[in-house]
Amino acid sequence: MHAHTNCIGVLGGMGPAATVDFMSKLVSLTPASCDQDHLPVVVANLPRIPDRSAAILGCGPTPLPVLRQSIQLLNEAGAGVIAIPCNSSHHWYAELCEVSLAPIIHIAQACVRRLPAGTRETLVLATRGTLASGFYQRELDGRGFRWSVPDSTTEQPLVDDCIRQIKCGDRAAGSASLQALFDRARERGIDTAILGCTELPLAATGTESAGLLLIDSTLELARSVVDFGLRCGWNHG
Amino acid sequence: MHAHTNCIGVLGGMGPAATVDFMSKLVSLTPASCDQDHLPVVVANLPRIPDRSAAILGCGPTPLPVLRQSIQLLNEAGAGVIAIPCNSSHHWYAELCEVSLAPIIHIAQACVRRLPAGTRETLVLATRGTLASGFYQRELDGRGFRWSVPDSTTEQPLVDDCIRQIKCGDRAAGSASLQALFDRARERGIDTAILGCTELPLAATGTESAGLLLIDSTLELARSVVDFGLRCGWNHG
Numbered sequence: 001m002h003a004h005t006n007c008i009g010v011l012g013g014m015g016p017a018a019t020v021d022f023m024s025k026l027v028s029l030t031p032a033s034c035d036q037d038h039l040p041v042v043v044a045n046l047p048r049i050p051d052r053s054a055a056i057l058g059c060g061p062t063p064l065p066v067l068r069q070s071i072q073l074l075n076e077a078g079a080g081v082i083a084i085p086c087n088s089s090h091h092w093y094a095e096l097c098e099v100s101l102a103p104i105i106h107i108a109q110a111c112v113r114r115l116p117a118g119t120r121e122t123l124v125l126a127t128r129g130t131l132a133s134g135f136y137q138r139e140l141d142g143r144g145f146r147w148s149v150p151d152s153t154t155e156q157p158l159v160d161d162c163i164r165q166i167k168c169g170d171r172a173a174g175s176a177s178l179q180a181l182f183d184r185a186r187e188r189g190i191d192t193a194i195l196g197c198t199e200l201p202l203a204a205t206g207t208e209s210a211g212l213l214l215i216d217s218t219l220e221l222a223r224s225v226v227d228f229g230l231r232c233g234w235n236h237g
Numbered sequence: 238m239h240a241h242t243n244c245i246g247v248l249g250g251m252g253p254a255a256t257v258d259f260m261s262k263l264v265s266l267t268p269a270s271c272d273q274d275h276l277p278v279v280v281a282n283l284p285r286i287p288d289r290s291a292a293i294l295g296c297g298p299t300p301l302p303v304l305r306q307s308i309q310l311l312n313e314a315g316a317g318v319i320a321i322p323c324n325s326s327h328h329w330y331a332e333l334c335e336v337s338l339a340p341i342i343h344i345a346q347a348c349v350r351r352l353p354a355g356t357r358e359t360l361v362l363a364t365r366g367t368l369a370s371g372f373y374q375r376e377l378d379g380r381g382f383r384w385s386v387p388d389s390t391t392e393q394p395l396v397d398d399c400i401r402q403i404k405c406g407d408r409a410a411g412s413a414s415l416q417a418l419f420d421r422a423r424e425r426g427i428d429t430a431i432l433g434c435t436e437l438p439l440a441a442t443g444t445e446s447a448g449l450l451l452i453d454s455t456l457e458l459a460r461s462v463v464d465f466g467l468r469c470g471w472n473h474g
Contacts, residue, residue, distance in 0.1 A: 007283070013272065013275065013277065013278070014272060015271075015272040015275070016264045016267075016269075016272065016275045016278075017261075017264050019260070020257060020260045020261045020264055023256070023257045023260060023282075024254075024257045024261075027253045027254050027257055028406075030253075032253075032405070032406070033404075033405040034252075034401075034404055034405065035250065035251060035252040035253065035284045035285075035286070035288075035404060036284060036285050036287075036288075037284070038250065038252070038253045038282075038284035039284070040250065040282065040283045040284060040285060041250070041253075041280070041282040041283075042279070042280065042281050042282065042310075043278070043279065043280035043282065044279050044314070045260075045275075045277065045278040045279065045280065046244070046277045046278075047272045047273060047274070047275035047276070047277060048272075048273050048277060049272070050273075051272075051273075073279075073314060076313075077281070077310060077314060164271075167270075167271055167272060168269070168270040168271065169265075169269070
């Protein structure tokens, strides 16, 4: 039974704070003067999905069965498009599209589309799983952008720390870790950083990033899904 | 098909910003050091539900059929308890409980439970519909608390303004309206105010309320539902 056959479906909970940030951005991006102008959204916030990054790296159980179930739940709830505010999950993008009637917006495509044409070098900040999966690198290569990833022993530990700190609610520590990464990136002449993990934008609000264009994957995914919903007229019943 | 047979169900979208605030409070109130410690939540954020307050006052269509459908959707998605972060909707509480297998936590009961025993006088700030419905007044009477409501011509317009301002995204204006109400309340010797509309806590963050105990209905509903979920062990799979 569908309350609405056309609504935005959100596969959330990875992590829960990132999903709240995504929902907040979705509401802010929607032009509305009253409740009824907003877009209908169904969110499945299922935090017990096994760790995505660990699974990609071969050191944890696969989250695919639970991700598939959640996609089916959103389809049954009437989703006409699906957003997954978790970058690492996009390792299983093809498998999830297979079980979904509704199109799933790819978070990395949403981000890379926003890169300005003259970008010098883009640093991809993401979990070790996302980087090993390689979908950001492929998307950037496909559009002819030069990219780099953090050094795995001196820089990636700061990304890992930042994500863990945000997931356990310590935003100040998360911001300090991210600030150290931004400072190193500028020293290396990088002009753009993709915050390719949805915990990172939560840490970025407490940083100073002058001279560095930040591409917020949560914001870009929200922008894409709001555009989709507005084009479909879902804000008009 | 249920991704989880035991999760928190949230009937949201009334308004969308208030639902985001509720989700944020729910995440903050959950003791967690990683994603998997959090409580599973399914949110139906359906903003096209007809205006609740107007319907109670007899000047708009009833939202009951859509509210019922949404409750059923949450039950089908596996909700083991349901929260509705919209006070006015509780006018139809009995009718919604009838169609729900999962218990629905009553927002006014969650608030009134938090009033300290020695409270002198509680001001109920809410929509005209909620006040006309009378469920807050009945709950306060039932527990022996003295209460008052805003004067309908000089004070309630400030409540109405505040709610409308928050719904259209103007937080500064909403805070100014609410500040004026707090100032009048203190002059009248009131010591407690129930923010009995989920838009009001969003306005309250920009106010000065010293000497006035604020009972935030969004926070109290979140607290009740998190307590329910933790008691059921839904954070442990």
